Amino acid sequence: MTDILMPALSPTMEEGTLAKWHVKVGDTVSSGDIIAEIETDKATMEVEAVDEGTIEALLVDEGTEGVKVNAAIARLSGGDSAPAPAPAAKSEAAPAKAEAPAAAAPAPAPAPAAASAPAPKRDGNRIFASPLARRLAERKGVDLASVSGSGPHGRIIKADIDAAQPGQAKAAPAAAPAAGAKASAPAAAPAARQAQSLEQMGIAPGSYDLVPLDGMRKTVARRMTDSFRDVPHFPLSLDIEIDALLAARARINGLLEKEGVKISVNDFVMKACAVALQKVPEANASYSPEGIAMHHHADIAMAVAIPGGLITPIIRKAETKGLAQIAKEAKDLAARARDKKLKPDEFQGGTFSVSNLGMFGIKTFASIINEPQGCILSVGAGEKRPVVKGDEIVIANVMSVTLTCDHRVVDGAVGARWLAAFKELLEEPLRMIV
Amino acid sequence: MADAFDVIVIGSGPGGYVTAIRASQLGFKTAIVERAELGGICLNWGCIPTKALLKSGEIYETLDHLKDYGLSVEKRAFDFTAVIQRSRKVAAQLSGGITFLMKKHKIEVVEGSAKLEKGPDSSKGGAPTVVVGSRKLTAKHVILATGARARTIPPIGLEPDGERIWTYREALVPENVPKTMVVIGSGAIGMEFASFYRALGVDVTVIEMLPRILPVEDEEVSKAAHKAFEKRGIKFKVPAAVKKLAKTAKGVALDIEIGGKAETLEADVCIVAVGIVGNVEDMGLEALGVKIDRTHVVTDSHGGTGVPGLYAIGDIAGPPWLAHKASHEGVHCIEHIAGLKPANLTAPIPGCTYTNPQVASVGVTEAQAKEQGLEPKVGRFPFRVNGKAIAASDTEGFIKVVFDGKTGALIGAHLIGHEVTEMVQGFAIAMTLEATEEDLHNVVFPHPTMSEAMHEATLDAYGKVLHI
Numbered sequence: 001m002t003d004i005l006m007p008a009l010s011p012t013m014e015e016g017t018l019a020k021w022h023v024k025v026g027d028t029v030s031s032g033d034i035i036a037e038i039e040t041d042k043a044t045m046e047v048e049a050v051d052e053g054t055i056e057a058l059l060v061d062e063g064t065e066g067v068k069v070n071a072a073i074a075r076l077s078g079g080d081s082a083p084a085p086a087p088a089a090k091s092e093a094a095p096a097k098a099e100a101p102a103a104a105a106p107a108p109a110p111a112p113a114a115a116s117a118p119a120p121k122r123d124g125n126r127i128f129a130s131p132l133a134r135r136l137a138e139r140k141g142v143d144l145a146s147v148s149g150s151g152p153h154g155r156i157i158k159a160d161i162d163a164a165q166p167g168q169a170k171a172a173p174a175a176a177p178a179a180g181a182k183a184s185a186p187a188a189a190p191a192a193r194q195a196q197s198l199e200q201m202g203i204a205p206g207s208y209d210l211v212p213l214d215g216m217r218k219t220v221a222r223r224m225t226d227s228f229r230d231v232p233h234f235p236l237s238l239d240i241e242i243d244a245l246l247a248a249r250a251r252i253n254g255l256l257e258k259e260g261v262k263i264s265v266n267d268f269v270m271k272a273c274a275v276a277l278q279k280v281p282e283a284n285a286s287y288s289p290e291g292i293a294m295h296h297h298a299d300i301a302m303a304v305a306i307p308g309g310l311i312t313p314i315i316r317k318a319e320t321k322g323l324a325q326i327a328k329e330a331k332d333l334a335a336r337a338r339d340k341k342l343k344p345d346e347f348q349g350g351t352f353s354v355s356n357l358g359m360f361g362i363k364t365f366a367s368i369i370n371e372p373q374g375c376i377l378s379v380g381a382g383e384k385r386p387v388v389k390g391d392e393i394v395i396a397n398v399m400s401v402t403l404t405c406d407h408r409v410v411d412g413a414v415g416a417r418w419l420a421a422f423k424e425l426l427e428e429p430l431r432m433i434v
Numbered sequence: 435m436a437d438a439f440d441v442i443v444i445g446s447g448p449g450g451y452v453t454a455i456r457a458s459q460l461g462f463k464t465a466i467v468e469r470a471e472l473g474g475i476c477l478n479w480g481c482i483p484t485k486a487l488l489k490s491g492e493i494y495e496t497l498d499h500l501k502d503y504g505l506s507v508e509k510r511a512f513d514f515t516a517v518i519q520r521s522r523k524v525a526a527q528l529s530g531g532i533t534f535l536m537k538k539h540k541i542e543v544v545e546g547s548a549k550l551e552k553g554p555d556s557s558k559g560g561a562p563t564v565v566v567g568s569r570k571l572t573a574k575h576v577i578l579a580t581g582a583r584a585r586t587i588p589p590i591g592l593e594p595d596g597e598r599i600w601t602y603r604e605a606l607v608p609e610n611v612p613k614t615m616v617v618i619g620s621g622a623i624g625m626e627f628a629s630f631y632r633a634l635g636v637d638v639t640v641i642e643m644l645p646r647i648l649p650v651e652d653e654e655v656s657k658a659a660h661k662a663f664e665k666r667g668i669k670f671k672v673p674a675a676v677k678k679l680a681k682t683a684k685g686v687a688l689d690i691e692i693g694g695k696a697e698t699l700e701a702d703v704c705i706v707a708v709g710i711v712g713n714v715e716d717m718g719l720e721a722l723g724v725k726i727d728r729t730h731v732v733t734d735s736h737g738g739t740g741v742p743g744l745y746a747i748g749d750i751a752g753p754p755w756l757a758h759k760a761s762h763e764g765v766h767c768i769e770h771i772a773g774l775k776p777a778n779l780t781a782p783i784p785g786c787t788y789t790n791p792q793v794a795s796v797g798v799t800e801a802q803a804k805e806q807g808l809e810p811k812v813g814r815f816p817f818r819v820n821g822k823a824i825a826a827s828d829t830e831g832f833i834k835v836v837f838d839g840k841t842g843a844l845i846g847a848h849l850i851g852h853e854v855t856e857m858v859q860g861f862a863i864a865m866t867l868e869a870t871e872e873d874l875h876n877v878v879f880p881h882p883t884m885s886e887a888m889h890e891a892t893l894d895a896y897g898k899v900l901h902i
Contacts (some may be wrong), residue, residue, distance in 0.1 A: 042817060130867055130868035130869075131867070131868060131869050131870045131872070131873045132841060132842075132843045132869070132870055133867035133868060135842065150777075150778070151775050151777060158843070158868055159778075159780075248748065279800055297555055
């Protein structure tokens with residue numbers, strides 16, 4: 001008997017939705033058969049059987065959200081036989097079948113002993129936290145639902161609470177003194193930011209619809225909060241004249257018309273980013289506690305808005321690719337991103353990000369660092385603007401860009417040098433091919 | 435490429451063989467290298483054979499006070515050779531068990547001493563090559579689990595001669611029972627031999643350099659153990675420093691210094707139990723750039739040595755030098771290699787001493803808690819008021835628990851008494867799961883058991899003890 005565990009489809013995946021079963025109890029499966037579809041925060045993936053045998057039980061219903069990584073989702077009989085009789089050896093020698101059973105219990109366990117701390121709910125499931133973690137969280141004012149556990153099966157342990165931020169709890173009530181919410185003042189109330197009800201903050205119940213947080217929204221919320229809070233970031237802005245670029249684009253697209261390839265301004269931007277990263281490699285870096293990772297290649301992640309959120313598919317080794325290829329890849333990635341058909345390795349591990357809101361007419365904006373990348377470029381709309389040339393005012397097509405830098409790896413001067421290199425490339429696009 | 439593996443484990447003690455089994459379970463093609471018996475020191479020359487001897491000693495001691503139970507025996511006696519033979523048979527049986535386990539898990543056992551040299555892909559982050567005799571074995575991952583051996587101090591004579599000066603190894607298989615014995619070192623190994631030989635009637639004197647015996651244990655437990663052993667006739671020289679150990683015509687003579695005064699002790703034999711050193715030599719570790727700190731390999735939190743593809747677990751990777759710690763580290767290491775993201779190695783590691791009475795502990799002592807700036811909340815419960823202990827005439831000893839007064843987390847447990855080594859695990863589970871006093875108070879303990887004293891001790895820490 002073997003338990004099939006919830007797979008981790010990406011390094012950051014903590015839980016997922018069991019979207020669909022492709023097998024039912026009694027089915028025989030062999031290695032490689034598709035058994036289920038898992039929807040994560042970023043994509044829908046098919047799960048293949050690793051062992052062969054007969055499906056003895058499906059432990060998680062179709063459509064169940066928040067299934068923790070490594071939780072048992074189904075049980076397979078046959079194939080791997082029952083544990084062999086323990087040989088005559090000391091206890092450690094007994095074959096360890098430890099991983100599976102602990103997580104196998106599908107039904108929620110009876111209410112935990114620590115009844116004094118009402119177990120908060122997340123997706124209707126019990127939050128697994130050690131007794132000590134529960135107590136410390138309550139005292140510190142940390143909402144367990146906002147903590148991801150590092151213990152076995154994602155259990156929240158003391159270390160997670162020690163690392164959690166308590167301050168937010170107090171900030172919320174202070175922000176809404178007019179609401180007469182004095183009652184929430186006692187420190188005993190576990191009032192983390194997320195736990196503050198909208199009502200306490202002055203929004204009347206019934207005046208809104210509540211959209212549940214799906215996996216992507218939770219990931220966006222967590223990653224952006226972590227990044228904005230923990231990464232010392234600063235923006236650098238620059239105006240770029242793009243008349244030459246627009247002219248080059250028109251000529252190139254004319255040449256490529258027969259092949260059905262169309263190059264966007266954004267494709268130029270990505271190509272220029274890659275080349276600029278070659279020229280200023282210090283900007284192609286990631287902070288880690290062990291040291292600064294200097295990336296060998298410019299893997300450019302492009303922010304793509306998709307229903308319910310966004311995702312950042314990656315053009316790998318963009319410095320080695322021509323404009324036409326970048327255009328083709330970008331188009332394909334964006335299309336598949338919208339269909340949620342990207343594979344994890346297509347949206348994880350970029351070294352530099354580009355976010356373009358030009359098509360919406362946005363003039364300038366500063367994106368939040370996409371950890372662990374050292375920089376993200378925010379691209380505004382190209383528009384005709386009056387520009388001073390010599391002592392005359394002339395009309396030029398101008399695009400404003402803002403580079404947000406992680407100051408731990410990219411200092412102001414490095415960011416500025418990178419922007420200068422980038423500007424030079426876009427203002428004279430021929431430089432991109434030399 | 436018959437000699438290419440995914441994983442090669444060097445050393446087949448409880449660290450190595452468990453790691454090899456787990457590696458095989460995870461689908462790695464695995465080999466294990468052993469220069470002596472499968473099972474290492476633990477199974478062959480340590481944990482297991484000593485437990486066999488101690489059981490004989492304990493029964494023999496019980497025979498001395500059978501009257502307590504309304505029983506009698508005409509004349510108690512032992513056959514020393516048979517006692518030793520039983521111990522060897524137990525070790526052999528278990529070593530055979532490992533042979534079976536290796537076969538079952540399709541792990542190739544390579545007999546011989548391993549040497550490491552730069553692997554063919556070392557420039558590309560490849561693991562070192564393992565040379566055993568004429569064979570060159572390659573693997574993606576090499577795990578050192580070579581263990582440790584008794585520390586000796588030759589300049590002052592603390593060096594086994596196989597005849598009158600023993601380490602644990604000689605002490606396990608002597609031909610005759612000595613009349614008098616000196617044990618240097620009162621850690622678990624020293625005290626277990628002292629306890630066994632004293633049970634058989636040997637005149638035993640234990641010398642400890644630190645201010646108290648079983649120095650890693652909680653002070654109260656050390657004191658209680660000292661008394662309990664003294665009651666059985668073991669003599670102590672504490673604290674005392676050994677200046678010189680020398681062989682004499684019929685035994686050994688020790689010059690020691692105690693309380694600033696010189697003293698000379700004479701005995702038939704002497705057991706040297708002054709700690710252990712890691713087996714780091716003659717494997718070419720230095721040439722590979724492995725960092726070694728005082729006979730132990732320096733490792734990261736997953737057993738990594740810093741040399742690509744080379745890991746170290748168990749005794750060779752540093753204290754505590756315990757079989758279960760080695761197994762635990764080994765499993766963690768190989769699961770980490772397999773990308774399973776095992777939980778951090780933060781679980782408290784219990785320690786057990788199988789003397790009579792037994793001593794067991796997990797977590798911090800009361801003194802350590804204070805040193806860490808915590809406000810310990812301490813509870814105790816003696817076995818003399820425990821029903822099962824009274825019924826069995828096993829009333830010696832007590833249980834002491836230490837809580838963090840601020841958080842209510844259980845942070846230490848210290849036990850002395852009959853079979854407490856089988857009880858300490860309850861506290862280890864509680865600590866690993868981060869239990870607080872509330873959880874422990876809510877646990878239902880079966881009656882009548884000696885384990886009820888565990889519950890009572892946790893209640894006592896919070897002024898809720900019932901049976902005192």
